[in-house]
Amino acid sequence: MNILIKEKILSQLLGAQGIPISGQKLADELKISRTMIWKHLKSIEDDGYVIEAIKKKGYVLKSIPDIVSPERITPNLQTEYLGRNIVYYPVCDSTQNIAASIAREGAPHGTVVITEEQTAGRGRLERSWDSSANKGIWMSVIIRPEISPQFAAQFTLVSAVAIARAIEDTTKCSPNIKWPNDLLINGKKVTGILTELQADMDRVQSIIIGIGVNVNQEIDAFEQSIQSIATSIKIESGDEIDRVVLVAKILDYLEKYSNIYVENGFEPIKILWESYNCTIGKRIRANLLRETLEGVAISITNDGVLELQLDNGEIRGIYSADIHLI
Amino acid sequence: MNILIKEKILSQLLGAQGIPISGQKLADELKISRTMIWKHLKSIEDDGYVIEAIKKKGYVLKSIPDIVSPERITPNLQTEYLGRNIVYYPVCDSTQNIAASIAREGAPHGTVVITEEQTAGRGRLERSWDSSANKGIWMSVIIRPEISPQFAAQFTLVSAVAIARAIEDTTKCSPNIKWPNDLLINGKKVTGILTELQADMDRVQSIIIGIGVNVNQEIDAFEQSIQSIATSIKIESGDEIDRVVLVAKILDYLEKYSNIYVENGFEPIKILWESYNCTIGKRIRANLLRETLEGVAISITNDGVLELQLDNGEIRGIYSADIHLI
Numbered sequence: 268m269n270i271l272i273k274e275k276i277l278s279q280l281l282g283a284q285g286i287p288i289s290g291q292k293l294a295d296e297l298k299i300s301r302t303m304i305w306k307h308l309k310s311i312e313d314d315g316y317v318i319e320a321i322k323k324k325g326y327v328l329k330s331i332p333d334i335v336s337p338e339r340i341t342p343n344l345q346t347e348y349l350g351r352n353i354v355y356y357p358v359c360d361s362t363q364n365i366a367a368s369i370a371r372e373g374a375p376h377g378t379v380v381i382t383e384e385q386t387a388g389r390g391r392l393e394r395s396w397d398s399s400a401n402k403g404i405w406m407s408v409i410i411r412p413e414i415s416p417q418f419a420a421q422f423t424l425v426s427a428v429a430i431a432r433a434i435e436d437t438t439k440c441s442p443n444i445k446w447p448n449d450l451l452i453n454g455k456k457v458t459g460i461l462t463e464l465q466a467d468m469d470r471v472q473s474i475i476i477g478i479g480v481n482v483n484q485e486i487d488a489f490e491q492s493i494q495s496i497a498t499s500i501k502i503e504s505g506d507e508i509d510r511v512v513l514v515a516k517i518l519d520y521l522e523k524y525s526n527i528y529v530e531n532g533f534e535p536i537k538i539l540w541e542s543y544n545c546t547i548g549k550r551i552r553a554n555l556l557r558e559t560l561e562g563v564a565i566s567i568t569n570d571g572v573l574e575l576q577l578d579n580g581e582i583r584g585i586y587s588a589d590i591h592l593i
Numbered sequence: 594m595n596i597l598i599k600e601k602i603l604s605q606l607l608g609a610q611g612i613p614i615s616g617q618k619l620a621d622e623l624k625i626s627r628t629m630i631w632k633h634l635k636s637i638e639d640d641g642y643v644i645e646a647i648k649k650k651g652y653v654l655k656s657i658p659d660i661v662s663p664e665r666i667t668p669n670l671q672t673e674y675l676g677r678n679i680v681y682y683p684v685c686d687s688t689q690n691i692a693a694s695i696a697r698e699g700a701p702h703g704t705v706v707i708t709e710e711q712t713a714g715r716g717r718l719e720r721s722w723d724s725s726a727n728k729g730i731w732m733s734v735i736i737r738p739e740i741s742p743q744f745a746a747q748f749t750l751v752s753a754v755a756i757a758r759a760i761e762d763t764t765k766c767s768p769n770i771k772w773p774n775d776l777l778i779n780g781k782k783v784t785g786i787l788t789e790l791q792a793d794m795d796r797v798q799s800i801i802i803g804i805g806v807n808v809n810q811e812i813d814a815f816e817q818s819i820q821s822i823a824t825s826i827k828i829e830s831g832d833e834i835d836r837v838v839l840v841a842k843i844l845d846y847l848e849k850y851s852n853i854y855v856e857n858g859f860e861p862i863k864i865l866w867e868s869y870n871c872t873i874g875k876r877i878r879a880n881l882l883r884e885t886l887e888g889v890a891i892s893i894t895n896d897g898v899l900e901l902q903l904d905n906g907e908i909r910g911i912y913s914a915d916i917h918l919i
Contacts, residue, residue: 371697413882416790417746417912423794447794464742467789468749468773469913470882556739556796586743587795 272297273307277338280311280318280328287325333401335381335510343515348377349408349522350515356380358400360387363461363477366407370465370473374409379518381406388479389461399488402499404480404514408521411473412529416466419474420586421536421571423448423462425528426476428539429520430458434480437513439504443545446564446573446590450480451545455498457481478517482508533569540567546590551575553588560585561593598623599633603664606637606644606654613651659727661707661836669841674703675734675848676841682706684726686713689787689803692733696791696799700735705844707732714805715787725814728825730806730840734847737799738855742792745800746912747862747897749774749788751854752802754865755846756784760806763839765830769871772890772899772916776806777871781824783807804843808834859895866893872916877901879914886911887919 275297279288294301308326312318315332331339337353344350352375359365362380364387369378384400410422427448434442434450434457442450442457450458461477481499489497500508528536541547546564553560553575562577573585601623605614620627634652638644641658657665663679670676678701685691688706690713695704710726736748753774760768760776760783768776768783776784787803807825815823826834854862867873872890879886879901888903899911 367697371693415882415912416742420743420794461793463791463793465789465791467787468746556741586741 272299272303273310274338276304276307277311277316280316280326281331281338281342283328285327287321287327289325292325333510334383335404335406335514339511340381340514340518343512345515345519346377346522348375349410349525350377350379350518352378354378354380356382358382358384358386361385361389362405362407363389363463363475366409366475366477367463367465370409370475376409376411377522378409379406380409381514389477397489399484402484402488403482404478404510404517406478406514408476408478408518409473410476410525412471412525414471414529416464416468416471419462419464419466419471421528421533422474422476422525423460424533424540424567424571425524425536426460426462426478426521427458428536428543429524430460430478430480430517431543432520432539433513433516434458434500437516438500438508439506440500442543444540444543445592446544446546446567447571447587449590452498452500452503455496455503457498457500457503476521480513480517482510482513533571537567537569537571546573546592549592552591552593553585554591555585555588560588564590598625598629599636600664602630602633603637603642606642606652607657607664607668609654611653613647613653615651618651659836660709661730661732661840665837666707666840666844669838671841671845672703672848674701675736675851676703676705676844678704680704680706682708684708684710684712687711687715688731688733689715689789689801692735692801692803693789693791696735696801702735702737703848704735705732706735707840715803725810728810728814729808730804730836730843732804732840734802734804734844735799736802736851738797738851740797740855742790742794742797745788745790745792745797747854747859748800748802748851749786750859750866750893750897751850751862752786752788752804752847753784754862754869755850756786756804756806756843757869758846758865759839759842760784760826763842764826764834765832766826768869770866770869771918772870772872772893773897773913775916778824778826778829781822781829783824783826783829802847806839806843808836808839859897863893863895863897872899872918875918878917878919879911880917881911881914886914890916 290301290304293304308318317330319327319329337355359382362382366380382405385405424447427444431442431444431450434440440452442452445451448460449456459479463475465472483501484499486502547566549564551564560575562575564573565576566574575583575585616627616630619630634644643656645653645655663681685708688708692706708731711731750773753770757768757770757776760766766778768778771777774786775782785805789801791798809827810825812828873892875890877890886901888901890899891902892900901909901911
């Protein structure tokens with residue numbers, strides 16, 4: 268089966284907008300037999316597309332599967348490099364593991380690994396992350412900005428802003444960001460971001476941004492114990508979302524904001540981040556690697572560091588922590 | 594060939610200090626035939642050890658090969674974890690590549706990859722590094738400290754101090770450190786350090802410290818073009834050094850100073866670093882990733898950042914750069 272020819276046929280069907288395409292015309296254009304056309308159409312149907320054969324007219328695409336495949340994402344993209352190389356798996360252990368592995372082997376700047384379902388999705392601090400089939404966005408993005416590793420941590424905030432903006436654009440929801448990068452809708456978590464770094468002391472080799480978004484889950488998709496803290500876009504808006512549109516929008520904004528950060532520094536990103544933030548000005552408890560602090564979150568610095576004013580007046584800069592609003 | 598039995602025989606020979614060990618005694622103790630003992634001795638000789646057979650008395654070790662094998666390093670170590678797992682290659686492409694790869698596969702904290710000769714040794718910024726056979730120390734150390742990635746960069750200074758101290762202890766040379774981590778003897782470079790990081794935003798997964806030390810090279814081992822800037826310990830001191838002793842001492846100090854840094858912060862390391870430094874107070878040119886700056890190096894901060902005072906009075910913090918004393 269020639270994948271390129273299959274993609275060309277699918278792309279013609281997608282572009283035809285309901286007008287039948289004749290099998291003979293496809294065969295002539297692609298210089299293959301009618302039998303081969305028929306075999307490719309069979310294979311496209313196996314992927315979940317519904318194709319109707321109309322006598323003497325040709326083939327019409329009747330429905331598109333609810334999948335986040337490259338051929339569905341690409342036409343929606345407005346990026347220059349992000350998502351121009353997409354590695355797609357119907358199911359995999361963890362997009363983050365795959366991305367880390369292909370990044371080391373030289374996967375190009377902007378490569379996206381995306382899947383319908385993860386069997387071993389993971390979040391920050393090796394916590395497991397539920398990523399059930401066809402209901403969310405589970406992807407990892409590989410970028411290779413020319414920056415020192417000291418400037419890599421801010422990408423976690425860049426990503427949060429890009430996803431918040433994309434959700435705002437494509438749904439009825441208005442997300443907030445809890446420092447550093449949890450997206451909340453109506454106070455419940457809808458997104459997880461995990462940023463990993465491969466670097467030497469001079470230069471970032473790759474940043475791998477793992478993005479999980481709960482999109483079309485119903486409330487019973489979440490275990491009882493987390494129903495009060497986790498949610499999906501569908502639960503909060505009532506609407507079923509085309510995940511492909513949201514994926515493309517996230518990639519658009521992520522490329523845009525990454526470029527802004529690399530070219531103009533953190534200041535413009537910080538202003539955007541602050542416009543979504545629900546942490547600053549609040550009393551919080553911060554669980555750090557080695558201690559727990561309580562106080563008022565007063566600002567973030569140009570390094571993306573959270574400044575916490577303790578009860579004794581002391582101000583502490585926090586690089587990473589679990590934050591609880593209290 | 595059972596490697597464990599070979600190591601046991603070698604260890605007995607090394608421990609016998611010139612007193613002959615009978616082949617029958619070895620055979621009895623290890624519960625193998627005299628023929629097998631003889632085959633193992635043959636294999637030990639193939640590694641470069643010289644063994645003399647004295648009639649009716651037994652075997653004596655007459656000379657030890659000039660190699661940095663685990664069985665030679667281990668007896669010299671005083672560490673708890675560093676070098677307790679040594680991966681040794683007579684020749685390899687790059688210890689740093691091997692270390693990065695086994696680190697991702699879970700190699701334990703403190704693992705050392707060491708070789709006699711690298712065919713593709715590399716330094717900072719993908720520069721090649723000449724690492725000729727049996728003349729230098731070419732090794733990579735994997736450590737997994739429980740710290741945030743923001744505190745990883747300082748390990749490059751921790752390493753510089755450890756190596757400087759080890760050279761001071763085992764040779765007649767007094768090295769200086771040019772920020773951040775070049776060791777100079779009489780103004781010429783004797784050591785390269787390359788620190789790489791695998792991390793997520795919460796935690797360091799591994800730091801891989803690549804260490805290259807020019808030890809026993811003669812001046813003609815260096816290309817004409819770098820003879821004015823590169824040197825070896827032998828060139829500067831006139832003495833041939835047992836590399837194994839220096840390797841063990843480097844690992845001892847590296848473990849000690851790493852522990853101090855993780856437990857007590859950068860302040861004590863900074864004081865040590867300053868005692869070796871030949872950069873602070875000097876006029877320098879700094880080639881950064883995106884620009885070149887000139888000015889006076891005035892101090893290093895507690896983050897290991899070099900503070901450079903430009904001619905207009907402005908003070909700039911430099912995270913990483915090539916520094917030239919001018």
